[in-house]
Amino acid sequence: MTTETPGAGALLAILRSGSARTRADLVRLTGLARSTVSQRLDALLEQRWITPAGEAISSGGRPATAFAFDAGARVVLAADLGATHARLAVTDLAAEVLAECSHDMPITDGPEHVLGRLAETFERLLQQCGRTLADVCGAGVGLPGPVEHTTGRPANPPIMPGWDGFDVLGWLRTRLGVQALVDNDVNIMALGEHWSAEPAVDNLLFVKVGTGIGSGVISGHRLHRGAQGAAGDIGHAQVASAAGQPCRCGNTGCLEAVAGGAVLAARLTAEGAPARDSRDVVRLVRAGDARAVRVTRQAGRDIGEVLAMLVNFFNPAVLVVGGDMSEAGEHLLAGIREVIYTRSLPLATQHLTIRASGLGDRAGVIGASVMVIEHVLDPVAVDIAASA
Amino acid sequence: MTTETPGAGALLAILRSGSARTRADLVRLTGLARSTVSQRLDALLEQRWITPAGEAISSGGRPATAFAFDAGARVVLAADLGATHARLAVTDLAAEVLAECSHDMPITDGPEHVLGRLAETFERLLQQCGRTLADVCGAGVGLPGPVEHTTGRPANPPIMPGWDGFDVLGWLRTRLGVQALVDNDVNIMALGEHWSAEPAVDNLLFVKVGTGIGSGVISGHRLHRGAQGAAGDIGHAQVASAAGQPCRCGNTGCLEAVAGGAVLAARLTAEGAPARDSRDVVRLVRAGDARAVRVTRQAGRDIGEVLAMLVNFFNPAVLVVGGDMSEAGEHLLAGIREVIYTRSLPLATQHLTIRASGLGDRAGVIGASVMVIEHVLDPVAVDIAASA
Numbered sequence: 001m002t003t004e005t006p007g008a009g010a011l012l013a014i015l016r017s018g019s020a021r022t023r024a025d026l027v028r029l030t031g032l033a034r035s036t037v038s039q040r041l042d043a044l045l046e047q048r049w050i051t052p053a054g055e056a057i058s059s060g061g062r063p064a065t066a067f068a069f070d071a072g073a074r075v076v077l078a079a080d081l082g083a084t085h086a087r088l089a090v091t092d093l094a095a096e097v098l099a100e101c102s103h104d105m106p107i108t109d110g111p112e113h114v115l116g117r118l119a120e121t122f123e124r125l126l127q128q129c130g131r132t133l134a135d136v137c138g139a140g141v142g143l144p145g146p147v148e149h150t151t152g153r154p155a156n157p158p159i160m161p162g163w164d165g166f167d168v169l170g171w172l173r174t175r176l177g178v179q180a181l182v183d184n185d186v187n188i189m190a191l192g193e194h195w196s197a198e199p200a201v202d203n204l205l206f207v208k209v210g211t212g213i214g215s216g217v218i219s220g221h222r223l224h225r226g227a228q229g230a231a232g233d234i235g236h237a238q239v240a241s242a243a244g245q246p247c248r249c250g251n252t253g254c255l256e257a258v259a260g261g262a263v264l265a266a267r268l269t270a271e272g273a274p275a276r277d278s279r280d281v282v283r284l285v286r287a288g289d290a291r292a293v294r295v296t297r298q299a300g301r302d303i304g305e306v307l308a309m310l311v312n313f314f315n316p317a318v319l320v321v322g323g324d325m326s327e328a329g330e331h332l333l334a335g336i337r338e339v340i341y342t343r344s345l346p347l348a349t350q351h352l353t354i355r356a357s358g359l360g361d362r363a364g365v366i367g368a369s370v371m372v373i374e375h376v377l378d379p380v381a382v383d384i385a386a387s388a
Numbered sequence: 389m390t391t392e393t394p395g396a397g398a399l400l401a402i403l404r405s406g407s408a409r410t411r412a413d414l415v416r417l418t419g420l421a422r423s424t425v426s427q428r429l430d431a432l433l434e435q436r437w438i439t440p441a442g443e444a445i446s447s448g449g450r451p452a453t454a455f456a457f458d459a460g461a462r463v464v465l466a467a468d469l470g471a472t473h474a475r476l477a478v479t480d481l482a483a484e485v486l487a488e489c490s491h492d493m494p495i496t497d498g499p500e501h502v503l504g505r506l507a508e509t510f511e512r513l514l515q516q517c518g519r520t521l522a523d524v525c526g527a528g529v530g531l532p533g534p535v536e537h538t539t540g541r542p543a544n545p546p547i548m549p550g551w552d553g554f555d556v557l558g559w560l561r562t563r564l565g566v567q568a569l570v571d572n573d574v575n576i577m578a579l580g581e582h583w584s585a586e587p588a589v590d591n592l593l594f595v596k597v598g599t600g601i602g603s604g605v606i607s608g609h610r611l612h613r614g615a616q617g618a619a620g621d622i623g624h625a626q627v628a629s630a631a632g633q634p635c636r637c638g639n640t641g642c643l644e645a646v647a648g649g650a651v652l653a654a655r656l657t658a659e660g661a662p663a664r665d666s667r668d669v670v671r672l673v674r675a676g677d678a679r680a681v682r683v684t685r686q687a688g689r690d691i692g693e694v695l696a697m698l699v700n701f702f703n704p705a706v707l708v709v710g711g712d713m714s715e716a717g718e719h720l721l722a723g724i725r726e727v728i729y730t731r732s733l734p735l736a737t738q739h740l741t742i743r744a745s746g747l748g749d750r751a752g753v754i755g756a757s758v759m760v761i762e763h764v765l766d767p768v769a770v771d772i773a774a775s776a
């Protein structure tokens with residue numbers, strides 16, 4: 001029912017969109033009584049979501065106070081934790097990065113250790129931009145494995161020993177006193193890419209090609225998480241070229257077993273071009289190593305085999321390729337395009353855009369921030385906070 | 389902006405949900421002025437969406453008029469057109485069938501002829517239930533091919549000669565004077581199944597196995613149509629057992645080329661068990677023909693190969709199998725389950741329900757009706773009608 005009522009949250013949404021600035025505008029747009037509008041604006045001012053923004057000329061000629069959404073009043077803590085590496089940021093409520101850093105942080109160190117370092121780094125970043133924990137309206141964390149989004153607990157994450165079922169939300173609330181949201185890293189990358197580069201697009205598919213291979217799905221402007229929050233898994237789809245190849249999931253013939261960055265690195269090492277991970281593969285491709293170019297192109301074709309089917313099934317307007325391996329230039333994309341344009345139906349490809357992520361390794365932290373912003377500025381959440 | 393304002397449509401949604409019955413309830417729930425609520429109720433009464441429903445005891449003890457959504461005040465025309473067969477119905481605004489019929493109607497007869505018969509049949513069905521075209525608030529039509537949903541025009545439908553780009557909406561408006569909505573048949577079947585059997589489920593995948601193979605996708609309670617309205621196509625996914633097999637789409641190795649009802653019928657005929665179409669295949673399976681059971685089970689496995697990947701990618705709570713072939717009892721489902729439980733990730737299958745459609749061949753007409761009901765009772769649409 002709450003969504004039917006234009007509460008404080010609905011007024012905030014109107015002020016954010018810019019279609020109203022004054023009390024009179026809001027009364028006219030919503031049909032609410034002037035006293036109700038005033039009461040809700042007071043709540044929004046008290047919560048610091050809005051700020052007086054000078055005077056506007058009202059229709060009667062008398063100056064009226066204008067109000068504006070204040071993106072700088074509160075900040076968001078954002079973290080994108082990968083298998084071996086972490087990127088952290090403090091952003092404002094428009095997902096603009098105010099301070100950031102990135103460093104090696106193996107997820108295998110376990111939750112207590114990793115989250116401890118996360119908390120310390122957040123405190124340091126806050127200091128850097130002259131803010132305190134009191135300014136924080138939430139923390140968003142991306143993890144490299146499946147997460148039950150409602151509880152924020154990792155669910156049998158294959159590469160995260162010690163994290164299964166760990167109460168990440170509770171830990172961060174206790175340590176930092178902030179509300180947190182957790183999701184898997186590819187979902188937040190999809191959110192970041194959609195918010196930053198394609199806000200007008202309804203349906204977007206974000207594919208991350210790094211050590212592993214996964215995807216994030218935007219359907220009708222919203223993240224499609226699926227029934228168990230497990231949606232977007234494409235690494236364990238069967239591909240012809242992987243027939244019989246054993247995969248870490250226990251099955252054989254999975255996409256990740258032939259096209260993941262770790263597998264490509266091992267293959268190149270065996271061929272005499274030493275590489276430890278996907279970053280090394282990219283380095284070799286950029287240096288013009290023919291073996292690295294060849295395996296990268298073939299990985300693109302293998303990934304394209306699965307994506308060709310998903311382009312038919314999901315019919316996205318935009319397909320974005322991100323993750324470490326996407327920095328291998330056009331070789332990966334060329335392989336992907338080759339198979340999609342061969343296999344997918346013309347109706348699904350005629351207006352399809354296939355491109356590399358423009359955010360690069362920042363997609364995750366921006367998406368983690370967007371996840372928090374959309375949650376705290378959701379009209380229902382604002383209403384609840386305003387009436388507390 | 390319109391959605392932020394509780395217009396007539398929002399009040400109607402509240403009355404439909406049953407959480408308010410009187411003017412006073414609505415004032416309390418929405419924060420609108422009593423005069424505004426009265427004005428909007430008048431508009432809804434005039435449009436016949438609601439009806440006075442006796443008296444309720446108000447908090448002051450004085451009896452107040454109660455209002456209720458009137459599902460019987462208006463009717464919907466619904467049609468599900470298949471390749472060779474059509475099912476038509478008149479329903480009320482709760483998608484309850486008031487009159488229906490089904491008969492052979494080859495889609496290859498072309499749009500003028502098929503829609504002409506459609507219109508005549510609708511008029512006859514209206515008469516049967518004592519209603520007229522003046523009671524109709526819309527017509528919903530499902531077609532066996534891709535449809536650009538916003539314009540209602542078929543888009544390069546492979547088995548519908550003469551229909552490409554045909555203005556179905558304009559034709560029905562001219563002939564019957566009603567607003568129409570058109571979508572492909574599998575989308576409306578998914579809508580019908582979701583509305584009737586799984587209204588609480590967020591994410592549902594409906595797979596139709598008939599002459600061809602397609603799917604309808606419910607994401608977050610809404611039909612996911614994709615960028616060109618082409619979402620749900622799974623018939624042209626590559627499967628291992630179809631390697632090299634030519635498909636009507638011009639490619640080779642497509643699912644439909646090995647597991648579609650038409651292909652199964654041809655295969656059985658070649659093996660000495662004559663069958664013209666998927667219905668004949670089902671008849672043979674039901675008669676216990678071992679050859680028919682075997683090809684049906686294998687078709688289930690081939691379809692399961694594609695669905696195993698989609699269960700990982702889409703993570704539905706419920707997977708419903710419908711279409712003619714789903715009436716072959718457990719043989720098709722057993723093949724599908726066999727491969728999904730072998731190939732999909734445990735996280736995605738642990739709570740997954742896989743079942744045959746409970747609506748059978750009525751899923752399409754009910755979905756066509758639901759498509760219209762959701763459209764005409766959408767708060768914004770009601771607001772526009774109420775202010776006209």
